Structures are given as C-alpha cells and as structure tokens.
Amino acid sequence: MNRFTIKRLIPVLLLGTVYAGYVIYPLTETLRESVNIGGAFSVANYVDILRPGNSANFEALWNSVLVSILSVLFSGILGTFLAFVLTQFTFPFQGLLSRLAVVPIALPPLVGVIAFLFAFGESGIIPRIVQEVSGLSGSVIALEGFSAIVAVHTYSFYVYFYLFVSTSLRQLEAAQLEAAQTLGSTALRTLRVIVLPELKPALLGAAILTFMASMASFSAPLLFGGDMRFMTLQIYNAKLNGELDVAASHSIVLTAVSIFFYIVLKIVTPRGSGVRRSKGTGRSGLVSLSAPVRRMLIACCVALLALELLPIAIIILISFAKEGSWTWQILPAAYTPENYQKLFADPYVFDPIINSSLMSLVAVAACILVGVGISYVLVKGSLRRFRDIGDVAATLSFAIPGTVIAISLILAFNTPGIFTAQNVLVGTFWILPLAYFIRMFPFVVRSTSASLDQLDDSLIEAGESFGAGSFRRFRKIVLPGILPGIIAGALLVIITAIGEFVSSVLLYTYSNRPISVEILAQMRTYNFGAAAAYSVFLLMLVMLLSVLAGYIGKEGKTHPSSVNI
Amino acid sequence: MSRIALHNISRQFDDTLAVHEVSLEIASGEFFSILGPSGCGKTTLLRIVAGFERPTSGTISIDSRDVTQVPTQHRGIGMVFQNYALFPHMSVFENIAFGLETKKMEKMAIRRRVEDILDSVHLLEKIDVPVPLLSGGEQQRVAVARALVVEPAVLLMDEPLSNLDVALRLKTREEIRLLQKKTGITTVYVTHDQSEAMSLSDRIAVMRSGRIEQVGTPAQMYEAPASSFVAEFLGGANVLPARVSRSEQKIIAGKLVLSAPATFLDGFGDEDATLVVKPEAIVLSPSVDDGDVTAVIVHKEYLGFTTNFLAQVGDVTLRIASMSSERTKHLRSGDAAGIRFDWSRCTLLPHA
Structure with a gap:
C-alpha cells in the first residue's frame, strides 16, 4: 500500500470508527441485551411482543x-x-x-x-x-x-x-x-x-x-x-422500572420496523428524478x-x-x-408578564435554557465535523462508488426512533469502553449531546451532499491541475461552495436539538436537564403558565432560527425528515 | 376534412395584446403554418384554436360550426405538443389508446387501431415500451400517433420538431408531410423555423407582434414579400432603407447607388422606400466590369454547393449567396469584386 492510498483511507477509517462506535455498536448492545434474560440467552421478550394475545x-x-x-x-x-x-x-x-x-x-x-x-x-x-x-x-x-x-x-x-x-x-x-x-x-x-x-x-x-x-x-x-x-411508552416505562431487557427488545422491534420502512422509502422515492420543462405559455x-x-x-x-x-x-x-x-x-382570569420575567430572572428557571444551548452547540460541532466528512467522502471522495448505499447508511439514524437511541446509548455506555476512552457516559453531561449528535448529523450529511452535488468536479480537478494539495483544495475550492449547505444543515441541527425531548427525557440528569424536560416538569406540577411561557420562548427561538435557515440555504427544506414528536 | 375560420380574433393578457384582430381561412386538407419569432403570439393563436385559451374577442369556426365557446374536448382536434406531453407512467400502447378509451371503443378495436397507426409511424415493435425509454424522435412519433389515432377533424402542432437534433428534424419533417398527405387532415403547424414552414406548408401566415403580416404559399411569400419583415424572416434578404430617384432612375442606399430599370420603379416617385434584395439576387464576379458596383469582400463562408459572402459597399453590408464556382473560388476577404443586381429577384417596398 503506498502513501497515497493510506492518506485517502485515513478519513474513511476515522469516520467509519465514529459510525461503528456510536451508531452500530449501541444497537448491537441493545440486541444483545434484548435476548439476555437473567444472564441466559432467551427470545422470550420477542415472543411476548409478537405473539397475539393479551400480553401488555x-x-x-x-x-x-x-x-x-x-x-x-x-x-x-x-x-x-x-x-x-x-x-x-x-x-x-x-x-x-x-x-x-x-x-x-x-x-x-x-x-x-x-x-x-x-x-x-x-x-x-x-x-x-x-x-x-x-x-x-x-x-x-x-x-x-x-x-x-x-x-x-x-x-x-x-x-x-x-x-x-x-x-x-x-x-x-x-x-x-x-x-x-x-x-x-x-x-x-x-x-x-x-x-x-x-x-x-x-x-x-x-x-x-x-x-x-x-x-x-x-x-x-x-x-x-x-x-x-x-411501544415507545412501554420502552420508557420499562427503563424507569429497570427492566432493560424489555426496553431493549421493544427497541429492536421498533427499529426493525422503522429501518424496513426507511429502506422501502429510499426505494420508492428515487433521488433526482428527471425535471421536465415546458413552455411558459398557459397553465390550465x-x-x-x-x-x-x-x-x-x-x-x-x-x-x-x-x-x-x-x-x-x-x-x-x-x-x-x-x-x-x-x-x-x-379563559385564565388574570394576566401577567411574570412567567416571562421569571424565565430570565430566576436562575433555577434559566438553567435549562443554558443547558439546552450548550448541549446543542456541542452537538452541532460534532455534526458538522462528522457530517461534512461523510458527505465529502461519499459524494466526491474515495467512497463515491458506494454513494447510494452510503447515503442510506449515513442517514440511517433518521429511521431510528429517539427513544431507541436513548436506550441503546444507556446499554452501550453504562460501562467503560473503548469508544468512550474508558469512561461511563450514562449520568454525565456528555450523553445528551451524543444522543443529539447521533440523531441529527444526517441533517448535515444531506444538506452538504446537496451542495456538493452542485459543485462541478472539474473545479476540483482544476485545483489539482494547479498543484493545490488536498487540504488547500478543500479549503479554497470546495468549502466556499458548500458553506451555505453546511450552515443550513447546522441550523437545522440546532433547531431540532434545542427542543429535543424524546431522547433527553430518558438520558437527562438534574444538572443538565434541557428545556423540554423542564416544560414537562412544570406541566406535572400544574404550573401551566410557566410551562406555556417556556414553550413560547422555545417556539420563538426555533421560528427565528428557521427563518435564518431559510435565508441561508434552501437545501435542507425540500425534503422534510422524520423527526419524532 | 375540415375547414377552419378565424374571424377578428384578439387575445389580451393583462396589459399585453398577444393576438390582435387575426382573421384567417384555412382550407380543408390544407397544411397551414403559422410562422414567426418567439413572442409573436403564434402559440397563443394555436391555443385559441385548441380551446385552451378563450379569445378576448372574435370567433372561431370549424366546418361552419362556431366553436368559440366549445370546450377543447368537443372540438374534435388532435394536438402534438412541443415537449410531446406523453403520459410518463404509461407505455406506448397506453398513451395512444388513451383517446380511444375515452370514446368507449371496444378493446379489440382499440388494439387494432393502435397497431395500425404505430405501423404507419414505424414504431410497431415498441408498442409495449414505457415512453420514458424511447428516444426523442420516437417520442415525437408517438405523440403524432396519439393525436392522429382518434381521427380528429383538425391536427394542431406546436413546434413539434424543436426538441430534435438537426438530422432527425429533417427526416421527421418529411415523415410528417407524408403522413399529412396520406390522411389529408387539415393541419395547423406553429414554428419559428422558416425552412420548416417553407418545406411543409401549403400556405404560411407570418406573424409579428400579434398581427398577421402576410399569408400566402411559400413561393408567393418568398418571391413577393409584402413587408421587409417577411422578406428578412423568410428569405434572409438584404433589407436596405433607400431613396428612389425616379427622374435619374436610381436607387440610393447610403453609399450604394444603383441604376434600376424603369419597370422596377413603377409606382414610385422621388421618395423614401425599402429595397429588398435576396442574397442570390446579387451576382458576384472577381473583376469589376462595366456597370458593376465595386464591393469589398469582408467574409466568406464555404458551404459546398453554395458559398456565402459578406461584401461591403461603403457603409452598406450585403449578404450574397452564390453557387460555388471557379469564378468565385479564389475570392478572399479584403479582395475587391464586382457586383450586379438581378432585378427580377429584388423587391421595392413603400417606405414603412
């Protein structure tokens, strides 16, 4: 193997490790847990879910x-x-x-x-x-x-x-x-x-x-x-009751269904169908x-x-x-701006906003790094021959329900392992941004790929002909062309991450509770005004970011993704 | 076989007048072309005949039946669209059978009719192919077959050849003409390509800014253009603003001063006019003989049978088409040459 091949392989190996470690490995751990009842192999959980009968x-x-x-x-x-x-x-x-x-x-x-x-x-x-x-x-x-x-x-x-x-x-x-x-x-x-x-x-x-x-x-x-x-509630309740094998088996069934349909979806909606042109005259x-x-x-x-x-x-x-x-x-009998004032004045109430912002930023940084890398390798880089299958694989976590991602992270990272540098992630700050990252990096992959598709290969070849090295080619030729796509994808990540609930509710700890979890807590204690104020604040933030994203790039907008509610 | 009559048709779109008081009679079995540059209103006129657009004023009749208010479905027309408008999710058979099925025709009869028409456009072997798999030329023929199979009274074609490459366009042109001759169907054909209109049509209407400039057979239009626009659009003629001097029997176009025969100036006094000179009406020779005008060759374009020249006389540039010959073979850019005019192929038009 010459130096050239090795240099080309390094990014692929790095990205592959990230993908294997944080998308595939948690799922295999979940599969392992689902057939592990009291230390012995058993498919009893699956039988219970799939066999028609009176079981819950x-x-x-x-x-x-x-x-x-x-x-x-x-x-x-x-x-x-x-x-x-x-x-x-x-x-x-x-x-x-x-x-x-x-x-x-x-x-x-x-x-x-x-x-x-x-x-x-x-x-x-x-x-x-x-x-x-x-x-x-x-x-x-x-x-x-x-x-x-x-x-x-x-x-x-x-x-x-x-x-x-x-x-x-x-x-x-x-x-x-x-x-x-x-x-x-x-x-x-x-x-x-x-x-x-x-x-x-x-x-x-x-x-x-x-x-x-x-x-x-x-x-x-x-x-x-x-x-x-x-199913999703069953996973949630099983996790709260500590029945992780039950949660795992439900997760696997749900994932199998989702991935099956996701692949069907990829087949029935082919990418880039031919555009037909017609004359401007008339429109019946x-x-x-x-x-x-x-x-x-x-x-x-x-x-x-x-x-x-x-x-x-x-x-x-x-x-x-x-x-x-x-x-x-x-209707409520009396009105006051108090709920909003508290949002910023009360540190207890303000904490979740800080948490969500911080965790979204961590997640978006990781999404950009990995997402741009994957899409470059797939669209212009050494894996372009495997573009179709690569696209499906890279966006696979769109198909995995947020509840399942949370369970799989719990099962994968509740013990020290190589992907976490021998740390336990469960119960730490980092597991939430990690979940956001896994769920949302496909946004960046997709919007960046769309931009890269627009970028003519001959531009890159021209750079090569002038003797520009691969890093300089990327920075000077590729990056300026795809920056709007990256930003659009990144904004979509922030929009989704800042209000994320489905994974968060299974993974949060008190010190890093995000906005959504706090809204639920306020609802549970009948503080409807406070819950509503939080919600409206979140809504405004998301709308603002959406408008911004709309201005910067159209890439992310054409195909809505499946985001769990 | 059907006759079409348009009477004072106008069509207003917001503040643009797309079609302005057009009246036309199209004879039964005639191949009639509407020719004009883009935006001249020719497609709108065709769409009015089809019934997709209602005229703002005026009437249309087909075989003396006033169809101005009749919806498209009941006008008995067939249409071939510029981009064919084939139904992409259907096979060739299904596309062609579509119109017959709406007529509630029996299945076996449909099959037979589709096979017959496909045979006549040489596509029988493609009968069960999905249309997206056909080539452009094949799609075009399916579109023609689909329009003809229902035996419409009138066939309308909207630039049906413009999406084909040149060689295929010429071949398909002949096929369309043969098919029309065979079926004898009254055809209205819209195009911006003058050679297409000339080669296909019994008669041509040249349109410009929503109005008809001239109607006539291709020969009439070419030989006796009614306006400089028609002359230029149809024959690529040299259109020169000129001054007629009856007394001196001269035509003066800038630095170009020509002695014209008296008959050519009939009907003109000392006045401004427009001189229309077809490219082949200028005879070029390497030497300047008596009575010749001296010109300078500025460009030469060898096309095989003919050679085109651009020649300059003072401030006037002339397009000249001459048969390639020994005489003109050695002329180069920058050479001086003698030109003379074949007045029988020139036209003098009153000042516009």
Whole structure:
C-alpha cells in the first residue's frame, strides 16, 4: 500500500470508527441485551411482543400500529386536500397560507403536543367553550386517549403529505392535462388516469414517513395516552422500572420496523428524478370547478389553517396567565408578564435554557465535523462508488426512533469502553449531546451532499491541475461552495436539538436537564403558565432560527425528515 | 376534412395584446403554418384554436360550426405538443389508446387501431415500451400517433420538431408531410423555423407582434414579400432603407447607388422606400466590369454547393449567396469584386 492510498483511507477509517462506535455498536448492545434474560440467552421478550394475545407488550405493538395506520389515513386526507386547494386555485394571501401550512412541522415536539392539549384536551379551552355555550359536558368533544393521539399526529404529520403532494402537483405538466383534454378525457378521468399515478410516489413516500413518525411518536402517547400502552411508552416505562431487557427488545422491534420502512422509502422515492420543462405559455387548472364549489373549498382550507394556528394562539395566551388564576374559567382570569420575567430572572428557571444551548452547540460541532466528512467522502471522495448505499447508511439514524437511541446509548455506555476512552457516559453531561449528535448529523450529511452535488468536479480537478494539495483544495475550492449547505444543515441541527425531548427525557440528569424536560416538569406540577411561557420562548427561538435557515440555504427544506414528536 | 375560420380574433393578457384582430381561412386538407419569432403570439393563436385559451374577442369556426365557446374536448382536434406531453407512467400502447378509451371503443378495436397507426409511424415493435425509454424522435412519433389515432377533424402542432437534433428534424419533417398527405387532415403547424414552414406548408401566415403580416404559399411569400419583415424572416434578404430617384432612375442606399430599370420603379416617385434584395439576387464576379458596383469582400463562408459572402459597399453590408464556382473560388476577404443586381429577384417596398 503506498502513501497515497493510506492518506485517502485515513478519513474513511476515522469516520467509519465514529459510525461503528456510536451508531452500530449501541444497537448491537441493545440486541444483545434484548435476548439476555437473567444472564441466559432467551427470545422470550420477542415472543411476548409478537405473539397475539393479551400480553401488555403485544397490546403496545398493536396500539402503535393501529394509531400509525389511522394517522397515515387522516394526515393523508388533510395534507392532500390542502395541497390541492393551495396549488390549484388562485386566491388572495395564497403565499402566506402555503407557508402557514408547514408550521406544525417546525413546532418543537413537546410544544406542539402541549399546545394541542391546552386547546382540545380534557380541560382544554375549546371543550370549556362548548360546555359553556351548549350546556353539554365539554368532554363530548374533548380529545383524549386514542383519538387525541391520532389528532395530534394528523396535526403534525399532514405536512409530509402537503409538501410531497404539492411538489408533485407543481411539477405536473400542464401540457399533459391539455393533451388529455384534446383526447376527449373528462376531468374525472384525467384525475384518475393521469394525475393520481403521477402522485403515487409522493403519496407513498409521505405515507411511509408518517407511519414511521407515528410509530416513533412519544410525546403524544405520554401526554394523551392515559393507561393505554404504546411501544415507545412501554420502552420508557420499562427503563424507569429497570427492566432493560424489555426496553431493549421493544427497541429492536421498533427499529426493525422503522429501518424496513426507511429502506422501502429510499426505494420508492428515487433521488433526482428527471425535471421536465415546458413552455411558459398557459397553465390550465387540474379540474375546472364551478365558482361556488371553488369558494367553498378555499373557505374550508382557510378555516383548517386557522384551526391549526389556534393551539399556538392559546399557548401564547396561557403563557401570560397569572399563576393560580385559571381553574374553572373558560379563559385564565388574570394576566401577567411574570412567567416571562421569571424565565430570565430566576436562575433555577434559566438553567435549562443554558443547558439546552450548550448541549446543542456541542452537538452541532460534532455534526458538522462528522457530517461534512461523510458527505465529502461519499459524494466526491474515495467512497463515491458506494454513494447510494452510503447515503442510506449515513442517514440511517433518521429511521431510528429517539427513544431507541436513548436506550441503546444507556446499554452501550453504562460501562467503560473503548469508544468512550474508558469512561461511563450514562449520568454525565456528555450523553445528551451524543444522543443529539447521533440523531441529527444526517441533517448535515444531506444538506452538504446537496451542495456538493452542485459543485462541478472539474473545479476540483482544476485545483489539482494547479498543484493545490488536498487540504488547500478543500479549503479554497470546495468549502466556499458548500458553506451555505453546511450552515443550513447546522441550523437545522440546532433547531431540532434545542427542543429535543424524546431522547433527553430518558438520558437527562438534574444538572443538565434541557428545556423540554423542564416544560414537562412544570406541566406535572400544574404550573401551566410557566410551562406555556417556556414553550413560547422555545417556539420563538426555533421560528427565528428557521427563518435564518431559510435565508441561508434552501437545501435542507425540500425534503422534510422524520423527526419524532 | 375540415375547414377552419378565424374571424377578428384578439387575445389580451393583462396589459399585453398577444393576438390582435387575426382573421384567417384555412382550407380543408390544407397544411397551414403559422410562422414567426418567439413572442409573436403564434402559440397563443394555436391555443385559441385548441380551446385552451378563450379569445378576448372574435370567433372561431370549424366546418361552419362556431366553436368559440366549445370546450377543447368537443372540438374534435388532435394536438402534438412541443415537449410531446406523453403520459410518463404509461407505455406506448397506453398513451395512444388513451383517446380511444375515452370514446368507449371496444378493446379489440382499440388494439387494432393502435397497431395500425404505430405501423404507419414505424414504431410497431415498441408498442409495449414505457415512453420514458424511447428516444426523442420516437417520442415525437408517438405523440403524432396519439393525436392522429382518434381521427380528429383538425391536427394542431406546436413546434413539434424543436426538441430534435438537426438530422432527425429533417427526416421527421418529411415523415410528417407524408403522413399529412396520406390522411389529408387539415393541419395547423406553429414554428419559428422558416425552412420548416417553407418545406411543409401549403400556405404560411407570418406573424409579428400579434398581427398577421402576410399569408400566402411559400413561393408567393418568398418571391413577393409584402413587408421587409417577411422578406428578412423568410428569405434572409438584404433589407436596405433607400431613396428612389425616379427622374435619374436610381436607387440610393447610403453609399450604394444603383441604376434600376424603369419597370422596377413603377409606382414610385422621388421618395423614401425599402429595397429588398435576396442574397442570390446579387451576382458576384472577381473583376469589376462595366456597370458593376465595386464591393469589398469582408467574409466568406464555404458551404459546398453554395458559398456565402459578406461584401461591403461603403457603409452598406450585403449578404450574397452564390453557387460555388471557379469564378468565385479564389475570392478572399479584403479582395475587391464586382457586383450586379438581378432585378427580377429584388423587391421595392413603400417606405414603412
């Protein structure tokens, strides 16, 4: 082996070690634990989960699957409807409305669920109003249990359908619809035979993402689930009870399901499908509807989007509620900015904000280092021949539920090992940023890869021809071209990390508790005002960063990722 | 076989007038081209005939039936789009059968019709191939087949050859013409390529800024352009602003002073005019003979059968096309040469 080959291999080996140590090894440890009952090999846990019967574990699997299927159904209907109305008709404020339509995906996981709880939950404001107006018990329309979880999922995940379908509809060529017209096709037949098949990949892709996200969803079952069992909750409870083998086996089943669907998703939505061009002239609508029907559909769409903003408006309102002022009234009786003042004045309350910021920064640094490295090696470097498989592997942790990542880290790093320089990570500050890193470095891989794809190989070759060394080539030629992509990915990491809840709640210690965990603690002690103020603060921070990310790069925005709620 | 009549068609888009008071009669079985530069309104006019656009004013009739308010589906037209607009998720068969299926035709009959039409465009062996796997030329032929198989009254084509490479374009051009002759279908063909329009059409309408400049057979248009725009667009003619001096029988275009026969100046007095000189109307010789104008060759372009020259007379640059011959073979840039005008191939137009 000559020096050249060794030099090329070093980055690959380094990245491979990181990947093996922090993504693969924890999973294998989880697998090992799941078949290790009292020191002996046994598949009893799996039998218990997978065999139909009355066991709590089978019930959890069954409920999770059922909730996910229903979530796909309702998200699909809502998202597709909004996509149709917002792309096919022209009406005032359309641009603003289509931006509103993607808001739920930007909500930090716990915040969205809590906002929903305040609005539609058992003692939510809407049921209270219904009770006051109609005299019926508010619980008639209050969402709880199963239906509440499906509703929250629909609220969050319809965005996948909306984004995928509206993109497909925009790409749909007007000339094709016109061709169908010249061939005598009716609007309905055109919709069925021409449009729907064109939308199939989008619908399928969104359905898979929604299914995966619903299976992995944790906050919604935690806050609305009551006594019902779900896989993620089962993992959480098993961990709290110290039954790590049970938690591990659930994790493995959940991971297997997710990875299976993730690979299916990669197959059904091929990268870089051909772009069709057409002339600027003319753009026929998909379906010609009479004016009243059109107006009704548009009104429906506006009403739905207003309804979508309602929970956010309510959580802002409650963030100003004076503590103890909201008991039986429809709306809180007294308002004060106190909750916000406390956020910054009270060191106890301010601590989590410091913690979350610090841990996000640590995570983002690691994400950039590893993410940029991986994408360079895969797109332009020595592993470019394995690009397709490499992409799937590098973004695999998108497919692994946050709950599972937390459990696998606990199982892998509760004893000293080589990947941690003989330290125990569980119970330390470092395990949270590590979890964030594992969950989020694919953001950077993806946005950087997108930028690298734009970068012409001949630029790099030109640098080579001038005798620039590989480091100088990277710094002078590659880096300036991909910097916007890196920054967009990094911002996405920060946005997600700063509100991360699903992994954090299993891994935090009191001294490094993040914002989300503190919100839950405030909810549990009925400090709704404080919880709401935290939530709104987090919301504002995330929105601000999203706007910033939107300005810097478009790379990360086209394909939403599955982020667990 | 159908006749198309457009009467005073106008189309306004916001504040641009895309089509302005166009009236046309297209005869049954005619191959009719609408020719013009991009943005002249030709595609909008075609889309009005198709029914994708409604005219702001005016009427369209097909076979004396007023179809101005009739939706596309019921106009009995077939259309070939610039980018073909084939349905990408379907095979060749499914694409072509689409229009027949909407007519609720029986399955066996559909199969037979599709096979027949594919045979006539020489694509029968590709019948079950998904369209994205076809080459550009094959896709183009499928698009034509799909439009023709429903036996429309009128075939509309919107720059159907512009996505093909040059060699294929010439070959497909011939095929389209043969197919049209065979079926006798009334065809409206939109293009910006004058050679395409000339070679295919029975008649051509040249459009400019939403208006029709001239309608006629290719020969009429070429021989007797009604405007300098038509002359330049259709024949690449030299269009020279000039001064006519009736008394001296001269035409003066800048430094170029020409003695013209009296018949050529018929109808003109002492006035400004436009002299249109086709490139082949200038005869070039290596020596300046009596009556020749002296020109300087500034550029030479050897094309085999013909050789193109750019020659300068003072401030006037002339495009000259001459048959390649011994006489002009040795002319080079910078050489002086004699030119004379074949007045039968020149046109004098009133000052625009």
